[in-house]
Amino acid sequence: MARSINKVILVGNLGQDPELRYTPGGTAVCNMRLATNEVYRDADGNMVERTEWHNLVAWGRLAEICNQYLRKGSKVYVEGSLQTRSWEDRDGNTRYTTEIKIREMVMLDPRSEATPEPEAAVTASTQRQATAPRQTFAPEPEPEAFDEDAYTLSPDDDLPF
Amino acid sequence: MARSINKVILVGNLGQDPELRYTPGGTAVCNMRLATNEVYRDADGNMVERTEWHNLVAWGRLAEICNQYLRKGSKVYVEGSLQTRSWEDRDGNTRYTTEIKIREMVMLDPRSEATPEPEAAVTASTQRQATAPRQTFAPEPEPEAFDEDAYTLSPDDDLPF
Amino acid sequence: MARSINKVILVGNLGQDPELRYTPGGTAVCNMRLATNEVYRDADGNMVERTEWHNLVAWGRLAEICNQYLRKGSKVYVEGSLQTRSWEDRDGNTRYTTEIKIREMVMLDPRSEATPEPEAAVTASTQRQATAPRQTFAPEPEPEAFDEDAYTLSPDDDLPF
Amino acid sequence: MARSINKVILVGNLGQDPELRYTPGGTAVCNMRLATNEVYRDADGNMVERTEWHNLVAWGRLAEICNQYLRKGSKVYVEGSLQTRSWEDRDGNTRYTTEIKIREMVMLDPRSEATPEPEAAVTASTQRQATAPRQTFAPEPEPEAFDEDAYTLSPDDDLPF
DNA sequence: TTTT
DNA sequence: TTTT
Numbered sequence: 001m002a003r004s005i006n007k008v009i010l011v012g013n014l015g016q017d018p019e020l021r022y023t024p025g026g027t028a029v030c031n032m033r034l035a036t037n038e039v040y041r042d043a044d045g046n047m048v049e050r051t052e053w054h055n056l057v058a059w060g061r062l063a064e065i066c067n068q069y070l071r072k073g074s075k076v077y078v079e080g081s082l083q084t085r086s087w088e089d090r091d092g093n094t095r096y097t098t099e100i101k102i103r104e105m106v107m108l109d110p111r112s113e114a115t116p117e118p119e120a121a122v123t124a125s126t127q128r129q130a131t132a133p134r135q136t137f138a139p140e141p142e143p144e145a146f147d148e149d150a151y152t153l154s155p156d157d158d159l160p161f
Numbered sequence: 162m163a164r165s166i167n168k169v170i171l172v173g174n175l176g177q178d179p180e181l182r183y184t185p186g187g188t189a190v191c192n193m194r195l196a197t198n199e200v201y202r203d204a205d206g207n208m209v210e211r212t213e214w215h216n217l218v219a220w221g222r223l224a225e226i227c228n229q230y231l232r233k234g235s236k237v238y239v240e241g242s243l244q245t246r247s248w249e250d251r252d253g254n255t256r257y258t259t260e261i262k263i264r265e266m267v268m269l270d271p272r273s274e275a276t277p278e279p280e281a282a283v284t285a286s287t288q289r290q291a292t293a294p295r296q297t298f299a300p301e302p303e304p305e306a307f308d309e310d311a312y313t314l315s316p317d318d319d320l321p322f
Numbered sequence: 323m324a325r326s327i328n329k330v331i332l333v334g335n336l337g338q339d340p341e342l343r344y345t346p347g348g349t350a351v352c353n354m355r356l357a358t359n360e361v362y363r364d365a366d367g368n369m370v371e372r373t374e375w376h377n378l379v380a381w382g383r384l385a386e387i388c389n390q391y392l393r394k395g396s397k398v399y400v401e402g403s404l405q406t407r408s409w410e411d412r413d414g415n416t417r418y419t420t421e422i423k424i425r426e427m428v429m430l431d432p433r434s435e436a437t438p439e440p441e442a443a444v445t446a447s448t449q450r451q452a453t454a455p456r457q458t459f460a461p462e463p464e465p466e467a468f469d470e471d472a473y474t475l476s477p478d479d480d481l482p483f
Numbered sequence: 484m485a486r487s488i489n490k491v492i493l494v495g496n497l498g499q500d501p502e503l504r505y506t507p508g509g510t511a512v513c514n515m516r517l518a519t520n521e522v523y524r525d526a527d528g529n530m531v532e533r534t535e536w537h538n539l540v541a542w543g544r545l546a547e548i549c550n551q552y553l554r555k556g557s558k559v560y561v562e563g564s565l566q567t568r569s570w571e572d573r574d575g576n577t578r579y580t581t582e583i584k585i586r587e588m589v590m591l592d593p594r595s596e597a598t599p600e601p602e603a604a605v606t607a608s609t610q611r612q613a614t615a616p617r618q619t620f621a622p623e624p625e626p627e628a629f630d631e632d633a634y635t636l637s638p639d640d641d642l643p644f
Numbered sequence: 645t646t647t648t
Numbered sequence: 649t650t651t652t
Contacts, residue, residue: 176649
């Protein structure tokens with residue numbers, strides 16, 4: 001099993017500030033919207049620009065770091081994997097949303113004096129290392145191992161994408 | 162503009178045979194479903210396997226090659242970019258579908274005697290190169306901008322690779 | 323610092339069996355030669371094939387798995403980072419060798435009955451996770467910083483996946 | 484053949500200004516040195532930073548654009564493939580140099596008023612498109628199709644890496 | 645909704 | 649709906 005690869009690499013800009021929430025179990029979840037732009041010539045030879053919007057989601061320590069250091073307009077490199085979640089709309093129809101669960105984030109904006117920053121590129125694995133010492137009794141579960149119910153947003157929550 | 166990167170890399174298996182269609186203008190479009198699998202331990206330490214399904218779309222010559230050489234079960238490497246299309250459902254609601262527009266495809270199945278195959282990894286650009294010499298007056302536009310009439314391959318065309 | 327990315331992705335075939343060694347401290351190191359092939363037309367329109375050879379190195383548990391499951395001719399996907407080592411030749415000149423330190427490996431050959439295999443794609447991080455519980459007092463350092471004594475797997479260890 | 488992938492993705496900074504040369508046949512070649520940095524904790528728990536230097540080479544229009552828009556310190560995303568060239572040192576020994584032949588470059592520095600810039604991410608393929616209209620009689624050959632002799636550097640050339 |  |  002698992003003789004497969006599911007990898008996404010994006011460089012773009014955040015369309016708005018990150019949104020941080022916590023699951024009932026206390027795990028941080030950060031949702032972001034990232035724009036990538038493509039420029040090409042159309043059939044008439046005119047330059048056209050097309051923007052693609054991506055839904056990013058980060059978990060755990062990486063979620064908190066994204067929330068702390070990124071802002072609307074921030075330029076970032078992210079790497080992650082595609083996952084499509086299903087949910088039910090108001091009419092009871094099943095809908096699908098594709099997100100990129102990010103595993104690595106590199107800030108590409110020039111460093112400003114005002115905003116100190118993490119010491120290194122942030123990855124899901126450094127996050128485990130980093131938080132381990134403090135989570136003596138409640139090691140952070142892998143995102144994949146989440147009790148799905150624990151991530152259910154309360155009904156009056158905004159949609160997270 | 163276009164200081165961004167939108168890249169997807171997948172290795173997985175097709176869930177069904179490719180589906181080839183043609184636009185009214187005669188451009189080939191091939192849709193495929195690709196599975197990637199992930200194995201992890203859940204919170205209770207049990208091995209869990211999760212399958213992610215991806216919608217692939219190929220255009221032009223690459224579409225035809227995918228249709229010709231790939232089958233349900235085929236193992237492939239693909240590289241492409243994310244794009245989300247919107248469409249209207251029966252109730253008039255806007256819906257979104259995220260696809261990977263593939264630009265490169267490498268067959269990973271061992272070669273069989275029965276199925277001859279293209280001589281090289283197939284990319285959207287080799288396809289452009291290849292056809293260029295025949296398009297003396299109508300250089301092929303980017304897929305996003307197809308003048309679809311310009312792209313029809315005549316039935317007796319040589320293979321372009 | 324570390325606002326950078328150093329990533330290599332290869333799909334190719336091993337030119338010979340992997341070579342496994344151990345450092346004096348007991349850390350496994352596996353060296354492999356991987357071929358990638360490129361096909362193109364030269365200036366005269368003739369098809370030419372060019373083979374590129376890559377030096378791969380894996381460490382720790384990943385080294386042992388590569389050694390156990392791969393053979394001359396094996397088709398693999400690997401992901402890693404570039405690193406150039408310097409060494410001294412017999413004449414006292416400094417020489418440089420560029421290697422890909424692999425972090426992830428996916429076997430692409432069809433499964434045979436004869437060769438059982440690991441249950442999942444193998445990565446440097448699953449390896450760390452897996453061994454962590456046994457390293458109560460000596461969390462495994464990054465490969466670059468191995469306290470090599472801390473990494474010796476005892477002969478009767480369970481497979482960590 | 485060519486069921487392989489040879490891909491490198493780097494985000495880093497140039498260590499010096501690009502160096503542009505032309506082959507006897509008039510093709511532009513641009514050599515660059517790119518640094519990537521890695522931060523990790525060593526066995527004693529100290530933060531260590533390690534810099535890796537990469538030899539980049541761009542051809543044709545992409546070479547000229549790199550030379551025109553990049554400078555020492557420029558932050559860039561590049562994508563390309565690994566290739567190892569052999570050459571002979573003063574003692575007649577065969578030596579090897581590994582380079583990344585880049586195919587795509589994205590400038591990551593914030594735009595300044597002072598430096599206008601190309602309209603889009605620059606790739607080896609847009610380069611073909613872009614230059615084609617002007618090269619009525621002398622289409623730029625694929626880098627792979629170069630007359631190898633044409634790239635021989637004259638003896639008193641600086642080494643290009 | 646970003647960036648240029 | 650794939651693969652193992």
